[in-house]
Amino acid sequence: MQAGSGLRFVAIALFWIAAAAFAQDATLERARKLLDAKQAKEAYALLAPLEQQRAGEVEFDFLLGVAAIDSGELTRGVFALERVLAVRPDHPRARAEIARAYFLMGENKTARQEFESVKRARPPTEVAATIDKFLDALEARERARGTGVAGFVEATAGYDTNASAGTSSSGFAFPLNPGFVGNAAKDADYFVTLAGGVSGRYAMSDTVALIGNAVVEQRGNASSSQFDTGSFTAAGGIAFTRDADEFTVAAQGQNFYVDTNRFRDAAGLVGQWRRTLSQNDQVSAYLQRTRLSYPGQSARDANRTVAGGAWAHSYAAVRAAASFLGVYAGQEETRGPNVLDYSHDLWGVRLGGQIGIGEKWTLLANASYENRRYGGPFAGFVQSRRDKELKLSVSAGYAVDRNWTITPAIAYTDNRSNTPITDYERTMFSLSLRHDFR
Known part of the structure; x- marks a missing residue:
C-alpha cells in the first residue's frame, strides 16, 4: 500500500513537472510567433515577468533580449543577450542582436566590434547583407559627427x-x-x-x-x-x-x-x-x-x-x-x-x-x-x-x-x-x- 502510494506520488510529481516544462515551452513558442508577427511589445510583456524565474536559459534570454530591443528597452535587452553570450559565446544571432542594440544606443565603437565579429564567422548571405547595412549606417553616423x-x-x-x-x-x-x-x-x-x-x-x-x-x-x-x-x-x-x-x-x-x-x-x-x-x-x-x-x-x-x-x-x-x-x-x-x-x-x-x-x-x-x-x-x-x-x-x-x-x-x-x-x-x-x- 505504501509502495503504491509512493509510486502515485512520483507519477503525479512527474506529471506536474512535465506540464510545467510544456507550459514553459508553449510560452517560448508564443513569444516566437509574436516576434515573427512584429508584435515585439506583446512578446516582451509575455516574457518580462518570467525573467527572475528563467534567467540563464539560453533560448528564453535570447527571445527576451530581442523582444526588449524591439520594444525600446535597450538596456534590458543587452543584459539578457549578455547572459546568452556568457553561456554560448559562439551564438551568432545573439551577437548580431546585441550589436544592433549597441547601434541603437549610439555605442558606435562597440556596435562595430560586434558586427564585425559576426561577419568574420561567415554568416548566411542574407545576414551578411543586413550587417553591411548597419556598418554603412555606422559610417554615415560617424561621418556626420567626425572627420571623413x-x-x-x-x-x-x-x-x-x-x-x-x-x-x-x-x-x-x-x-x-x-x-x-x-x-x-x-x-x-x-x-x-x-x-x-x-x-x-x-x-x-x-x-x-x-x-x-x-x-x-x-x-x-x-x-x-x-x-x-x-x-x-x-x-x-x-x-x-x-x-x-x-x-x-x-x-x-x-x-x-x-x-x-x-x-x-x-x-x-x-x-x-x-x-x-x-x-x-x-x-x-x-x-x-x-x-x-x-x-x-x-x-x-x-x-x-x-x-x-x-x-x-x-x-x-x-x-x-x-x-x-x-x-x-x-x-x-x-x-x-x-x-x-x-x-x-x-x-x-x-x-x-x-x-x-x-x-x-x-x-x-x-x-x-x-x-x-x-x-x-x-x-x-x-x-x-x-x-x-x-x-x-x-x-x-x-x-x-x-x-x-x-x-x-x-x-x-x-x-x-x-x-x-x-x-x-x-x-x-x-x-x-x-x-x-x-
Whole structure:
C-alpha cells in the first residue's frame, strides 16, 4: 500500500513537472510567433515577468533580449543577450542582436566590434547583407559627427519622352501676336548621364566641424545634342552640434550649362537647423537666399529666397523603412526694373519614403507639388502666368555589395501652365550604376 502510494506520488510529481516544462515551452513558442508577427511589445510583456524565474536559459534570454530591443528597452535587452553570450559565446544571432542594440544606443565603437565579429564567422548571405547595412549606417553616423571623406561615381542610361521639356502641343498661338509658331513640340530621345561627387567633414572639436561637398554631372542626348546639359555644384560651411540639435551655415554655388554654353549661375547662402526628437524622428528647418544670373539674358537675373521645414521618420520594425514630409514657400524676384514675367511667388510640398524588400532591394517613392504665381504675363500673352508642377518618381535600388548599387527608375513631371509654351509633360525611364567610396 505504501509502495503504491509512493509510486502515485512520483507519477503525479512527474506529471506536474512535465506540464510545467510544456507550459514553459508553449510560452517560448508564443513569444516566437509574436516576434515573427512584429508584435515585439506583446512578446516582451509575455516574457518580462518570467525573467527572475528563467534567467540563464539560453533560448528564453535570447527571445527576451530581442523582444526588449524591439520594444525600446535597450538596456534590458543587452543584459539578457549578455547572459546568452556568457553561456554560448559562439551564438551568432545573439551577437548580431546585441550589436544592433549597441547601434541603437549610439555605442558606435562597440556596435562595430560586434558586427564585425559576426561577419568574420561567415554568416548566411542574407545576414551578411543586413550587417553591411548597419556598418554603412555606422559610417554615415560617424561621418556626420567626425572627420571623413566620401565620394561616388554614377553612370545612367535612359529614355526621355521630352528631352527639350517643350510643350505637349505641336504648335501654339500668341494671342497678342497673330500667327502660328511651330518647332516647340516635345522631343523624345535616349540619353546617358555621368556624375561624380565628393563630400567631407573635418571635426574641429566635439561640437564644431567644417563641411563641404562638390558634384559634377553631364548629360548627353543621342539625337538632340542642343539640349545636352551639364552642371557643377559646390558648397562649404560650418556645422555646430549641441545635444540633439545641429546648426549649419553654408555657402553654395552652381554653374549650369546647356549645349556646353553657360545658361545659369547661382550663388548663395543657406542656414539649417535639425533636431533629433527620438530614435525614429527628426525635424528640420531652413532658410536659403540665392542670387541667380543668366549670361546673355540679364532680364532673367533674380534673387530667390526660400524657407521651409521637414519631418522624417524611420520605422524600426521594418528594414530600411523611412518616410519624410516637407513644406516650403518663397519668392523669386528679378533684379531688373519692370520685368514681372519672371518674378514669382512659390510654395510647395514634398513627401516620400523607402522600404527594404528582402536583403538586397530598397524601394523608393517620391512626390512633390509646386505652385508658382508670376507677377505678369509671359512675353506675348495676356494672362499672368500660373504654373502647377507635379513630380512623381519610383526607383528600386539593388545592392550588389556595400559599394555597388544598380537602380532602375521612372520619373514623371507634369507642369500645368496657362501659358502654352511652359505647359508640358515628361517621363524618364533610366537605369543607373553607382559606386560609393567610403
